[in-house]
Amino acid sequence: MDAILQVDNLTKQYTDFTLDHVSFSVRKGTIMGLIGENGAGKSTTINAILDLIHKDEGSVTFWGQKLSSSKQLKEEIGVVFDGINFYETLTPFKVGKIAGAAYRQWDAQLFKDYLKRFQLPADKEIKSLSKGMKMKLSIAVALSHKPKLLILDEATSGLDPVMRDDILDVFLDFVQDENHSILMSSHITTDLEKIADYITFIHQGKVLFCKTKDELRYNYGIIRCGATLFDQLDKDEILVYRKDEYQWNVLVADKEKARKKYKKAVVDDATIDDILLLYVKGEQTK
Amino acid sequence: MKSLVLKDLFNIGHNAKSMLFILVVFAVAFIQFSNVESYIFVCAVLCSMMIVTTFSFDDSSKWTRYAMIMPISKKELVVGKFAVLVIFCTVGSLFGLVIASVGGLITNKIALELAGIAELLLLTLTAWVMSLIFGSMSIPLVFKFGAEKGRVLLLVSFLIPAAICFGIYQLLALLGIVLTDQIAFILLCCSPLLALVWCYVMYQLSYRIFEKQEL
Numbered sequence A: 001m002d003a004i005l006q007v008d009n010l011t012k013q014y015t016d017f018t019l020d021h022v023s024f025s026v027r028k029g030t031i032m033g034l035i036g037e038n039g040a041g042k043s044t045t046i047n048a049i050l051d052l053i054h055k056d057e058g059s060v061t062f063w064g065q066k067l068s069s070s071k072q073l074k075e076e077i078g079v080v081f082d083g084i085n086f087y088e089t090l091t092p093f094k095v096g097k098i099a100g101a102a103y104r105q106w107d108a109q110l111f112k113d114y115l116k117r118f119q120l121p122a123d124k125e126i127k128s129l130s131k132g133m134k135m136k137l138s139i140a141v142a143l144s145h146k147p148k149l150l151i152l153d154e155a156t157s158g159l160d161p162v163m164r165d166d167i168l169d170v171f172l173d174f175v176q177d178e179n180h181s182i183l184m185s186s187h188i189t190t191d192l193e194k195i196a197d198y199i200t201f202i203h204q205g206k207v208l209f210c211k212t213k214d215e216l217r218y219n220y221g222i223i224r225c226g227a228t229l230f231d232q233l234d235k236d237e238i239l240v241y242r243k244d245e246y247q248w249n250v251l252v253a254d255k256e257k258a259r260k261k262y263k264k265a266v267v268d269d270a271t272i273d274d275i276l277l278l279y280v281k282g283e284q285t286k
Numbered sequence B: 001m002k003s004l005v006l007k008d009l010f011n012i013g014h015n016a017k018s019m020l021f022i023l024v025v026f027a028v029a030f031i032q033f034s035n036v037e038s039y040i041f042v043c044a045v046l047c048s049m050m051i052v053t054t055f056s057f058d059d060s061s062k063w064t065r066y067a068m069i070m071p072i073s074k075k076e077l078v079v080g081k082f083a084v085l086v087i088f089c090t091v092g093s094l095f096g097l098v099i100a101s102v103g104g105l106i107t108n109k110i111a112l113e114l115a116g117i118a119e120l121l122l123l124t125l126t127a128w129v130m131s132l133i134f135g136s137m138s139i140p141l142v143f144k145f146g147a148e149k150g151r152v153l154l155l156v157s158f159l160i161p162a163a164i165c166f167g168i169y170q171l172l173a174l175l176g177i178v179l180t181d182q183i184a185f186i187l188l189c190c191s192p193l194l195a196l197v198w199c200y201v202m203y204q205l206s207y208r209i210f211e212k213q214e215l
Helices: A044-048 A072-074 A092-102 A108-116 A129-144 A161-174 A189-195 A213-219 A227-232 A255-261 A272-281 B002-013 B018-034 B036-061 B064-067 B072-104 B112-154 B154-174 B182-214
Strands: A001-012 A018-027 A031-036 A056-060 A077-080 A149-153 A182-183 A198-203 A207-210 A219-224 A238-243 A248-252 A264-268
Touching: A001 A182, A001 A227, A001 A248, A018 A044, A018 A056, A018 A161, A018 A182, A018 A198, A018 A207, A031 A044, A031 A189, A044 A056, A044 A149, A044 A161, A044 A182, A072 A077, A077 A129, A092 A108, A092 A129, A092 A238, A092 B002, A108 A129, A129 A161, A149 A161, A149 A255, A161 A182, A161 A189, A182 A189, A189 A213, A189 A272, A198 A213, A207 A213, A213 A272, A219 A227, A219 A255, A227 A248, A238 A272, A248 A255, A248 A272, A264 B154, B002 B036, B002 B072, B018 B036, B036 B064, B072 B182, B112 B154, B112 B182
Parallel strands: A031 A182, A031 A198, A077 A149, A149 A182
Antiparallel strands: A001 A018, A001 A056, A198 A207, A219 A248, A219 A264, A238 A248
16 A cells, blocks of 8 residues: 555534545655645644544544554654744753653664754753754654654744755655655745645645645646636636736646637746635635 | 653753752751651652642643654553652652751751651651642643643642541541541551552543543
């Protein structure tokens, strides 16, 4: 079986929000990006995947097994949240001792190597580390028990571009091993554009699409046009549209076809950011 | 579970100096102006209260959520807290015993004789039992209401066991059973067992509360 993580019909109801039958899978050797605006349900999805909240419906399996069925499964999963989860007076050395006592697969030498690679002082208290360094420490902990799947919830949020780039390189290194995979939620879509193989877009608790990044990058386009041309567009081809002050922005799934068909229109490439923005703020024809 | 205990000991280690300072101040106050016996109780109870502080540290770093993604079960997490409490109570009682003995000898409040030493040891055991009972009562309260409210409810964790003891005492009086020195001695000897049973009940309660929680 190729899917490391299989999520089927994941549903969780709150009074003001519903995670509605979310399904997707993360395949071996790939990076899956989970995108969506703040409050779309990305973190709820990850929390439900990790059994941190009770599911109302649906199933989640890692290598075909439920997380609650085996402790060993947790050894194979490294998780990084958007902050460090160790108290601020601890040092990276002590963090290593704590994590080392929890994981059977813990590799103390590997942890040391990561501290060295990330230039993290072993004896400095966490509170004196920068946000980027704290994040690197979290990543070092997550990688030092040799997981096969990394789950990252907004792990690069709040970091400067240089630090983000460093961290993304670490993730790319990780998936060099074809048995490794990453599920990464982020609202910084440029990060995902750099490293993700697949993108799952969650909007208002529902999966809008789950596609390869290349399909989005190479096929999706935005038609920029006036009202007259907009009226002439084939409404079946419009995924979503948004009217700005002077023009209509129309998202289509096949930009080359649109370029041939609507010669007077400007058809731009669509970034993931553009797609997200149009889906969140735009309207659908059907 | 080793990881959980280690984490709490590392975390609380940072507060050790201030705790030591408080205990030294109390030593001067109690041994000089009161009696050595009460100092042992103060040490044990103060140290047992540190269990609530460990929850505050966990809350501020969102540790509990993180612990659940490690190969640690909810059961182990709860057991870990009780294990740490036992360590705190033991350290507190022994620290109290040592300082009270030294202070008592200096101030001539105790003498180096077998009966006196035996009495101090028995008091240390009682202090350990009491601190364990109070501390273990606070654990389900903190799991239920969180560390901040739990601090306020610490008083409850002292009042409930005290009320139960008072109730039993009244019941015995009603039944015409007089608490002689011999019965009291037997009860004291049995008290560690009672404390452990109490801890088990509190563990079950804590686990049931924590099991249902979303993190």
